[in-house]
Amino acid sequence: MxxxxxxxxxxxxxxxxxxxxxxxxxxxxxxxxxxxxxxxxxxxxxxxxxxxxxxxxxxxxxxxxxxxxxxxxxxxxxxxxxxxxxxxxxTHLPARFPGDIGLAFADSLPLPEIHALLQTRRSALAEALAAAEQTPPHTGSLQLLIEHQIAHLQSELAWLDGVIDRLGHTKPG
Amino acid sequence: MxxxxxxxxxxxxxxxxxxxxxxxxxxxxxxxxxxxxxxxxxxxxxxxxxxxxxxxxxxxxxxxxxxxxxxxxxxxxxxxxxxxxxxxxxTHLPARFPGDIGLAFADSLPLPEIHALLQTRRSALAEALAAAEQTPPHTGSLQLLIEHQIAHLQSELAWLDGVIDRLGHTKPG
DNA sequence: TTTTCCATGTAACTCGTTACATGATTTC
DNA sequence: GAAATCATGTAACGAGTTACATGGAAAA
Missing domain, CATH: 1.10.10.10 (Winged helix-like DNA-binding domain superfamily/Winged helix DNA-binding domain)
Incomplete structure (x- = not known):
């Protein structure tokens, strides 16, 4: 195990x-x-x-x-x-991002479609963040996990927004 | 699969x-x-x-x-x-943090030991970040993955530093 | 009265890893 | 001559999930 x-x-x-x-x-x-x-x-x-x-x-x-x-x-x-x-x-255990695989191949779809799909992803992410932020505070160490989750989701959201932002002004390969 | x-x-x-x-x-x-x-x-x-x-x-x-x-x-x-x-x-796929499990039970060890162990974790994390930052730039979408990795590791490092910082002034439960 | 909750478990299955086998070829 | 690289695969194993079975008690 x-x-x-x-x-x-x-x-x-x-x-x-x-x-x-x-x-x-x-x-x-x-x-x-x-x-x-x-x-x-x-x-x-x-x-x-x-x-x-x-x-x-x-x-x-x-x-x-x-x-x-x-x-x-x-x-x-x-x-x-x-x-x-x-x-x-x-130990630091590196996290994996299965969502990155799609991004690696995003060029295969037309720009407007990528944009729409990523907006959907963004909504789901924002919702997860809101849910985490509304979690009532917990005792001791469990509170730590919640804060970690929030910090992480905020960072993810900021990054995703950056990606979406840059989508528009990319030169076609 | x-x-x-x-x-x-x-x-x-x-x-x-x-x-x-x-x-x-x-x-x-x-x-x-x-x-x-x-x-x-x-x-x-x-x-x-x-x-x-x-x-x-x-x-x-x-x-x-x-x-x-x-x-x-x-x-x-x-x-x-x-x-x-x-x-x-x-889709947004939530990431899991197996490293959080240890944190949830950290109270079981004396403060100085927790501190030392987390410093070791911090070093590993900082090293991973340095490695990611030194990755030579790639073509197109692969560059995105590297930037994501860097953003994530930076966020993780900041969070871990916050945890270590707060370790000192915790009231014993 | 039907559903949900409490509480435990088994059998069959999928997915993926480990360890191994093969054999030529290039490098040291 | 030994080791590493190229290239593919199999057999055995392990971890974990799914679906199912059981059966009483509480709630709707």
Whole structure:
């Protein structure tokens, strides 16, 4: 499993014991900006971490709800978490921009069409930025992620505007 | 196959007929900022595109070199390419930041250590930026990708500096 | 009463990577 | 003569997704 997903699950469990459903819900709600983790994948990974001895599960039940597997870090898990964390903090992972591929081939379309298409992209981007800016403030480190997202989207928007601006006065190749 | 990889291969072949080795080399050299495509994967995908009738292969040989499969777009491939291109240009694909996961859990380490680790990350980031800035200018649209990369890395660096700055005067939670 | 929520999981599948195999050819 | 380059491919593997199955409880 990728080091990010591993770090994510161990990190959340290090803050608080949780069951799979709960973990997935939290990630979807508050961390969709940095990870995308499907429900089945979450369960699968928790199983795996348990088999590796990094977390322990214990069955709990509350009222008449379905029983849940609550996970907690083992000492080995805690140590592993800290190592992953150090590695993650010390590393810069370059981001990829799949949207650039289209730009690389934009010459294949007539200028007015490129312009219209990029305007559509711009709208989507601006909307994402507005959504991020309206996110209510969060506690501690989660707030950091939101601010990062905003800073990034602002930079993207400025860049895209520059591209659109220059579209008009390009010499045909 | 993901729409980006498909667009990438069709787009390159639309500009010029090429064989697998050549395609892979070009991508590695000039487009590593937006895609990572392994050699075997390139061959595999070309096969697949051929089976789908989007490209045609013909064997060529030059001197005593090993024979090569040179690919060219079919009319269907050309049409498909244009559709993918339109879709790509009109869409904003949100970027993910796996480096944020570590930040979300940074409270688990003592402040001086976080500081040191983030300084290491900063160095790597600054180096990537310097490398991007020293890239010799390219023709047409490829230049766009480089400029995007630079703008993005500058924004990332500014943000990271802000984070490091604020590290000192955080109240312990 | 139908839908949504809680809670977990399995089986089949796709995508992509790794590692390996081949073999001639040019460069050191 | 050894290493790197050109050129293609296969087989095995791994990670992750999709679609599905289950079943009670709460909400509409």
């Amino acid at each position: 990728s080091m990010e997903r591993e770090l994510l699950l161990l990190g959340l469990l290090q803050q608080q014991d949780m069951h799979g459903y709960q973990l997935h819900e939290f990630i979807e709600r508050y961390m969709q900006s940095c990870v995308d983790l499907k429900k089945s994948t979450a369960y699968y990974l928790l199983d795996k971490l348990a088999k590796e001895g990094l977390i322990l599960s214990s069955e709990e039940r509350e009222g008449n709800r379905p029983p849940r597997q609550v996970y907690k870090l083992t000492p080995a898990g805690q140590a592993h978490f800290l190592n992953l964390l150090r590695q993650n903090l010390a | 993901s729409m980006e990889r498909e667009l990438l291969l069709l787009g390159l072949l639309q500009q010029q007929d090429m064989h697998g080795y050549q395609l892979h080399e070009f991508i590695e050299r000039y487009m590593q900022s937006c895609v990572d495509l392994k050699k075997s994967t390139a061959y595999y995908l070309l096969d697949k595109l051929a089976k789908e009738g989007l490209i045609l292969s013909s064997e060529e040989r030059e001197g005593n070199r090993p024979p090569r499969q040179v690919y060219k777009l079919t009319p269907a491939g050309q049409a498909h390419f244009l559709n993918l291109l339109r879709q790509n240009l009109a």
